[in-house]
Amino acid sequence: MKILVCISHVPDTTAKINFTNGDSEFDANGVQFVINPNDEFGLTRAIWFKEQAGATVTVVNVGGTDAEATLRKALAIGADEAIRVNAAPTDGFFVAKQLAEVVKNGGYDLVIAGKESLDYNGAMVPGMLAGLLGYDFVNGCITLDVTGTDAKAVREIDGGKETLSTKLPLVIAGQKGLVEEKDLRIPNMRGIMQARTKALTIVEPVGAESSTKSVKFEKPAPKSAVKLISPDNLDELVNLLHNEAKVI
Numbered sequence: 001m002k003i004l005v006c007i008s009h010v011p012d013t014t015a016k017i018n019f020t021n022g023d024s025e026f027d028a029n030g031v032q033f034v035i036n037p038n039d040e041f042g043l044t045r046a047i048w049f050k051e052q053a054g055a056t057v058t059v060v061n062v063g064g065t066d067a068e069a070t071l072r073k074a075l076a077i078g079a080d081e082a083i084r085v086n087a088a089p090t091d092g093f094f095v096a097k098q099l100a101e102v103v104k105n106g107g108y109d110l111v112i113a114g115k116e117s118l119d120y121n122g123a124m125v126p127g128m129l130a131g132l133l134g135y136d137f138v139n140g141c142i143t144l145d146v147t148g149t150d151a152k153a154v155r156e157i158d159g160g161k162e163t164l165s166t167k168l169p170l171v172i173a174g175q176k177g178l179v180e181e182k183d184l185r186i187p188n189m190r191g192i193m194q195a196r197t198k199a200l201t202i203v204e205p206v207g208a209e210s211s212t213k214s215v216k217f218e219k220p221a222p223k224s225a226v227k228l229i230s231p232d233n234l235d236e237l238v239n240l241l242h243n244e245a246k247v248i
Helices: 037-053 065-077 092-106 125-133 189-195 234-244
Strands: 002-006 009-011 033-035 056-063 081-086 110-114 136-147 150-157 160-167 170-174 200-203
Touching: 002 037, 002 092, 002 125, 009 065, 033 037, 033 065, 037 056, 037 065, 037 110, 037 136, 037 170, 056 065, 056 092, 065 081, 065 189, 065 200, 081 092, 092 125, 110 125, 125 136, 125 170, 136 160
Parallel strands: 002 056, 002 110, 056 081, 081 200, 110 170, 136 170
Antiparallel strands: 009 033, 136 150, 150 160
């Protein structure tokens, strides 16, 4: 089984976020980047298929040279090879078109992506990728088992879970639950050394126009200062909750 894991190169969740050019572009200066957490769950599950069923695992990213450190980390975790599509990920459709070309050229049986990246939260690339390829698609996937060409997946739905049976080739959009956080892999020294000799292939993008454009970003309004009310002044507390906070 050939598995392709789609990796997004995203800011660490503890990073301080700023914007430039009239709040229309993300400011990457001084920001530490990591593997998108939803993608890391998928990568860990792919490594499990490698260890248990002899699958081969390739990771792919659409991005610039700065993303290569993230791809090398994925190789250190256990992926066999990496591909970087040499293009800025301008929007979801553009990224899906690039990934679809990689899948077609590589003949992958299973494509694992995170349900969304934690920077833009668009949640559209996996579904568009499946549509471009004509593959079955499971969104919000929290369990995946494959036997031969048969796959069984569980996904989260409103109020519960849904179990699906399907066949390869398949695209899934994974999330926490595909593996547990305690099962995530941390690169060890042996893995880091091996990653240096593994193939990282750079391919040029195919022609595709971006369909959307970010006009402006806005950070959430800062939290207001805490107001302390005397325990003897319940009328003032009720007044503030009703007229200012509007919760009663």
